[in-house]
Amino acid sequence: MILSVLFHNHVLQIIFTAILWILATVEAQGNVSVGDSLSANDKNLAWQSPSGDFAFGFHYISGEKDKFLLAIWYAKIPERTVVWFANRDNPVIGRESKVELAASGHLVLTDPSGKELWRSPSFTGDSEVSHAAMLDTGNFVIVSRNLTNIWESFKYPTDTILPEQELGVGGYLLSTLAETGSGKGKYQLRFSNGSFVLNQIDVFTGKPYEDYFDFGNGSRFVFNKSGHIQIPNSNGSLVEVAPINAVPKPDLNYYRATLDFYGVFTLYSYPRNPSGGGSWSVLWFRPRNICRRFVDIMATSGRATFGTNPCGYNSICEPINGRPNCTCPPGFSFLDDNNQYAGCKQDYASYPGDCNPDGSTTGEDRFEFKEMSFADFPFSDYGVLQPATELECRQSCLLDCSCAVAILQDPTLSQDGTGTCWKKKLPLSNGLFDRDGVDRTALFKVLKSDASRTKPARSNRSDENRNQVILILGVLLGTSAVFNFFSLAAIALIFFCLFRRRFHDITSVRSRRNLETNVQFFTYKDLEHATNGFKEEIGRGAFGTVYKGELPSGFEDHVAVKKLDKFIQDGEREFKTEVKVIGQTHHKNLVRLIGYCDEAEHRLLVYEFMENGSLSSFLFGVLRPSWQQRLHIASGIAKGLTYLHEECSKQIIHCDIKPQNILLDESFTAKISDFGLAKLLMNNKTRTQTGIRGTKGYVAPEWFRNTPVSVKVDVYSFGVMLLEIICCRRCVEVEMEEAAILTEWAFQCYSEGMIEKLVEHDEEAANDVGKLEMLLKVAIWCVQEVPMLRPSMRTVTMMLEGAVQVPNPPCPFLLDTV
Numbered sequence: 001m002i003l004s005v006l007f008h009n010h011v012l013q014i015i016f017t018a019i020l021w022i023l024a025t026v027e028a029q030g031n032v033s034v035g036d037s038l039s040a041n042d043k044n045l046a047w048q049s050p051s052g053d054f055a056f057g058f059h060y061i062s063g064e065k066d067k068f069l070l071a072i073w074y075a076k077i078p079e080r081t082v083v084w085f086a087n088r089d090n091p092v093i094g095r096e097s098k099v100e101l102a103a104s105g106h107l108v109l110t111d112p113s114g115k116e117l118w119r120s121p122s123f124t125g126d127s128e129v130s131h132a133a134m135l136d137t138g139n140f141v142i143v144s145r146n147l148t149n150i151w152e153s154f155k156y157p158t159d160t161i162l163p164e165q166e167l168g169v170g171g172y173l174l175s176t177l178a179e180t181g182s183g184k185g186k187y188q189l190r191f192s193n194g195s196f197v198l199n200q201i202d203v204f205t206g207k208p209y210e211d212y213f214d215f216g217n218g219s220r221f222v223f224n225k226s227g228h229i230q231i232p233n234s235n236g237s238l239v240e241v242a243p244i245n246a247v248p249k250p251d252l253n254y255y256r257a258t259l260d261f262y263g264v265f266t267l268y269s270y271p272r273n274p275s276g277g278g279s280w281s282v283l284w285f286r287p288r289n290i291c292r293r294f295v296d297i298m299a300t301s302g303r304a305t306f307g308t309n310p311c312g313y314n315s316i317c318e319p320i321n322g323r324p325n326c327t328c329p330p331g332f333s334f335l336d337d338n339n340q341y342a343g344c345k346q347d348y349a350s351y352p353g354d355c356n357p358d359g360s361t362t363g364e365d366r367f368e369f370k371e372m373s374f375a376d377f378p379f380s381d382y383g384v385l386q387p388a389t390e391l392e393c394r395q396s397c398l399l400d401c402s403c404a405v406a407i408l409q410d411p412t413l414s415q416d417g418t419g420t421c422w423k424k425k426l427p428l429s430n431g432l433f434d435r436d437g438v439d440r441t442a443l444f445k446v447l448k449s450d451a452s453r454t455k456p457a458r459s460n461r462s463d464e465n466r467n468q469v470i471l472i473l474g475v476l477l478g479t480s481a482v483f484n485f486f487s488l489a490a491i492a493l494i495f496f497c498l499f500r501r502r503f504h505d506i507t508s509v510r511s512r513r514n515l516e517t518n519v520q521f522f523t524y525k526d527l528e529h530a531t532n533g534f535k536e537e538i539g540r541g542a543f544g545t546v547y548k549g550e551l552p553s554g555f556e557d558h559v560a561v562k563k564l565d566k567f568i569q570d571g572e573r574e575f576k577t578e579v580k581v582i583g584q585t586h587h588k589n590l591v592r593l594i595g596y597c598d599e600a601e602h603r604l605l606v607y608e609f610m611e612n613g614s615l616s617s618f619l620f621g622v623l624r625p626s627w628q629q630r631l632h633i634a635s636g637i638a639k640g641l642t643y644l645h646e647e648c649s650k651q652i653i654h655c656d657i658k659p660q661n662i663l664l665d666e667s668f669t670a671k672i673s674d675f676g677l678a679k680l681l682m683n684n685k686t687r688t689q690t691g692i693r694g695t696k697g698y699v700a701p702e703w704f705r706n707t708p709v710s711v712k713v714d715v716y717s718f719g720v721m722l723l724e725i726i727c728c729r730r731c732v733e734v735e736m737e738e739a740a741i742l743t744e745w746a747f748q749c750y751s752e753g754m755i756e757k758l759v760e761h762d763e764e765a766a767n768d769v770g771k772l773e774m775l776l777k778v779a780i781w782c783v784q785e786v787p788m789l790r791p792s793m794r795t796v797t798m799m800l801e802g803a804v805q806v807p808n809p810p811c812p813f814l815l816d817t818v
């Protein structure tokens, strides 16, 4: 009996609570009437849209005690994403702050003392207000009695626009200053001189700098209901700003486009019904490389200066999925440890006494150089030495009090064979990693570590840390074994926890970017979509078929998707390993791998798309390419192979060098493709089981013999191809009778001193006998049947550049085979 009463009470209580809750919710979701108000104190109360997608209310600024913004956010997304702020520069302080729909038709925000902080402006003068409402589009409106909008938040965007919102001639977005918070930043999207552009502003006056990105001409910037961004042109037709396939599933996602605090305009989506936790994913963004953007404009226009990239001064910027990743160079550390975008400062402060009156440094022996590959600070040098050797470059920067870093172009690797030394002083601006700059090294002038103790200028925080470590070690070494055992156990535990957390962090990031390599993972569906169902075939090779595709995200407009049709069984791990190796290669003469797919039985690779197709169609096509172009191509291929053989983290033997595997970009720079794949298709490293890799005519003779296969097989194939590049003909042409086999014919012409025969009807080449003979000699060295006699690709590169003399080659053929 007692139990039953208790039970009843309990049930009643639940029902009562539920009714209260329903009432509260109804109130929150209905129209807002004149006199209704919200207070910052009601933590969970907000005015919601009918579907509950959006909420209007007080947004608590995390980390800031009792500071609030009047804002609109996604109510169903757990991670708070604010799309609009009323008082972005002027947060209210205090839980008694309140917003009210006043009878005058204005929303009025007041602080706890009743002071007015913000009030919605009115379009229509003093029309009589009926109500206000949070709409399902994310627009908050105040409606008059005749049902026109007195005010709407869509007309006053902050840094984000939503589907069904548009910017007109006077509308603009202004980024926030930092990742969190709402403060006004320095990037703007606005209408200027007939088009919608991105520009930086002078934060002190708000005045715009020259724009750094143009979305296109037109006077409206429309984000339509299905998530497409468009600009209507003068005749009214819509021009898509983002590629049409950037937006995958209109109804299943939320979309927003935000001008991010680092100056990139990004289209994001979030699944409406996430299974197992959702996250915002990037669909498209512009500019593609914010780190390079200002430098690129300066390079093409030669006029504008834009300050530095979003990483700030003395920093190095590298975009990851459009977003800059900022790092400090050697000898520098973050100005603000909690904000990588604030720039870096040198670890030691220089004294006025450091420099002599003539500009030389007073204590050059205190400094040393730390090298960093690929780092560069374009357009900010104050002195250039050319030609310069490495020694001259180091000396010059070391002795020069102003010099903070020197960029050295290695003479043996540069195009024209001369070295250059660019000297830069502080602050360093527009720092970036230029992965194509393989011939350059940045030399950072840093204080020697032992010099630091004599110079008090160095911050003494790190010394403190070191002292602590020494202290801990001292304690460990100086106490009993039992204590040591427990200490070690404790340390092991801490490491274990740290590692676990790290592991957890990594797995919980739902990023599709492979953290280690910058190579993106795609699902088979993504690629099916990108290639329009594998419709446009652009090539077919030993490894599979290549299709043209278009990625929705902002990386590249066009890509080449290679569908591998053969690969070793249970090679999943092998595939990943190889993709990683390929993904780590960066060279201007290699085709870049953008991503991959390994889903069930599918193995696909996504490469950058090459405008000018393969070398084979270029070389054996109708128009003979110019001699100079061919020279440039030959030396490019040699550099690419040198890199594969000697300079990347793991040696890569191509095994199938031939003109079909050399692609040409829009400026006819040669890029090697299909490298790193040979391993994938081999069952084993012993040749007996492999069969012969490569293509007839280009294959080195040791494949057929019992000698080990080495990088020299690529040298051989390169030699054959070099002959083809010289002669613009294929290595085997049966109808040419005694000249059918190119290697034999070329050596014959060479030994008989009739090399002009090789370039009949090619005046340009015939007039350049010196170069022609040099190339021919290099080629004959490369096709030596004895692998040991063939030069390395590095030597070949140097020979082609004229850096070393080419000796006369011996007969390439072994007697028993001729």
Ligand SMILES: *[C@@H]1O[C@H](CO)[C@@H](O)[C@H](O)[C@H]1NC(C)=O
Pocket (backbone or CB within 6 Å): 029, 030, 031, 130, 131
């Ligand atoms: C809000 O008020 C308007 C006008 O009074 C009315 O037409 C509309 O149905 C109301 N909406 C809701 C959700 O109550």
Ligand SMILES: *[C@@H]1O[C@H](CO)[C@@H](O)[C@H](O)[C@H]1NC(C)=O
Pocket (backbone or CB within 6 Å): 124, 126, 127, 128, 144, 146, 147, 148
């Ligand atoms: C509603 O009232 C406003 C101002 O009172 C006026 O400008 C507007 O034209 C009216 N709209 C309609 C549809 O009557």
Ligand SMILES: *[C@@H]1O[C@H](CO)[C@@H](O)[C@H](O)[C@H]1NC(C)=O
Pocket (backbone or CB within 6 Å): 193
């Ligand atoms: C506006 O654009 C036109 C042509 O696109 C150009 O000639 C003119 O100088 C620009 N005006 C300004 C103020 O930038």
Ligand SMILES: *[C@@H]1O[C@H](CO)[C@@H](O)[C@H](O)[C@H]1NC(C)=O
Pocket (backbone or CB within 6 Å): 194, 195, 214, 215, 216, 217
């Ligand atoms: C905008 O129009 C100008 C001429 O009015 C033209 O020169 C320019 O290329 C156009 N820009 C774009 C992005 O279409």
Ligand SMILES: *[C@@H]1O[C@H](CO)[C@@H](O)[C@H](O)[C@H]1NC(C)=O
Pocket (backbone or CB within 6 Å): 224, 225, 226, 227, 228, 238, 244
């Ligand atoms: C938005 O634009 C896309 C692409 O032009 C179009 O297919 C779609 O129908 C548009 N949606 C709406 C609601 O207008």
Ligand SMILES: *[C@@H]1O[C@H](CO)[C@@H](O)[C@H](O)[C@H]1NC(C)=O
Pocket (backbone or CB within 6 Å): 233, 235, 236, 237
């Ligand atoms: C409108 O202009 C675009 C390019 O500006 C053109 O491609 C299109 O054909 C034009 N449409 C009409 C109806 O004139």
Ligand SMILES: *[C@@H]1O[C@H](CO)[C@@H](O)[C@H](O)[C@H]1NC(C)=O
Pocket (backbone or CB within 6 Å): 320, 325, 326, 327
């Ligand atoms: C940012 O760059 C640094 C140094 O290059 C690297 O260690 C770090 O992993 C990068 N961050 C991300 C998120 O990739």
Ligand SMILES: *[C@@H]1O[C@H](CO)[C@@H](O)[C@H](O)[C@H]1NC(C)=O
Pocket (backbone or CB within 6 Å): 456, 457, 458, 459, 460
């Ligand atoms: C080192 O730290 C002490 C106290 O922490 C401070 O008084 C002193 O100025 C610091 N020295 C330098 C060179 O920063």
